[in-house]
């Protein structure tokens with residue numbers, strides 16, 4: 001199979017995941033001509049035949065679709081082999097970049113349940129190396145996962161309210177599961193707080209933001225969507241895009257955006273924080289300078305000062321997606 005075939009297969013998986021809650025067969029039929037399914041079925045069979053994987057001894061409770069099952073075996077089979085987990089019970093959520101699965105813990109973990117964040121195959125599109133596709137051993141950008149894992153380790157050790165990380169594999173991270181057997185913790189954006197609790201949790205969120213800064217970290221995608229709420233406590237999640245204040249010229253803007261989004265949620269819960277002032281106070285209390293961004297239209301290419309400002313700034317334009 002060539003790269004395009006693999007991409008088609010992974011697209012199928014992504015589509016399956018995305019439509020899980022509103023499967024509409026007619027719509028799907030409209031999107032793909034009938035030949036497409038025949039083709040995909042044949043390609044599927046060939047593909048699965050090629051997967052002779054020792055982790056196949058791992059059978060789990062969660063009734064995964066075929067490619068999802070393969071992807072799970074590929075991504076978290078080693079967690080099973082190394083006895084971090086004994087079962088996959090269900091999918092908690094299919095997120096933007098990753099799906100999170102509730103797993104039963106193995107002996108090495110104290111709590112009975114644990115969460116596996118498994119990156120979606122969509123990210124494979126960025127793969128540069130054809131050979132990796134051909135062997136069917138699809139590595140995501142391992143550095144990216146390692147960065148999220150190490151950030152979690154460091155912040156957990158520093159005492160931040162983050163899930164404890166246990167293990168990582170090339171596509172997946174194993175960490176504390178927030179919730180109970182029946183329900184995963186909701187994200188904070190879906191929760192309405194009473195006034196006393198809103199104040200406590202706002203203070204706690206700010207405490208965490210401050211603690212991250214003390215450890216030279218900015219979350220970078222902080223909002224009520226990346227805070228879990230469980231039994232009166234918050235947990236910060238989702239760390240692949242963390243940035244460091246000293247090394248990123250757009251750091252102040254990213255930090256300001258994080259603080260602003262958190263303030264937006266708490267504003268709706270009756271706390272009326274001044275986001276900009278709060279961000280500026282936190283930022284400067286850690287010795288950072290507020291670097292105002294210059295609009296590229298007003299920079300003068302003839303001036304050395306403007307050119308060096310743009311050199312610093314353009315990193316942001318090239319490497320960050322502002323949503």
Ligand SMILES: Nc1ncnc2c1ncn2[C@@H]1O[C@H](COP(=O)(O)OP(=O)(O)O)[C@@H](O)[C@H]1O
Nearest residue numbers: 093095096097098100115163176177178184238
């Ligand atoms: N440790 C966890 N315990 C329980 N649920 C989790 C955990 N981590 C993530 N989730 C759930 O999975 C979703 C996606 O995880 P997240 O890390 O935010 O990835 P994404 O990049 O896909 O947003 C979250 O919104 C949350 O509902």
Ligand SMILES: [Mg+2]
Nearest residue numbers: 095225226238
């Ligand atoms: Mg998220």
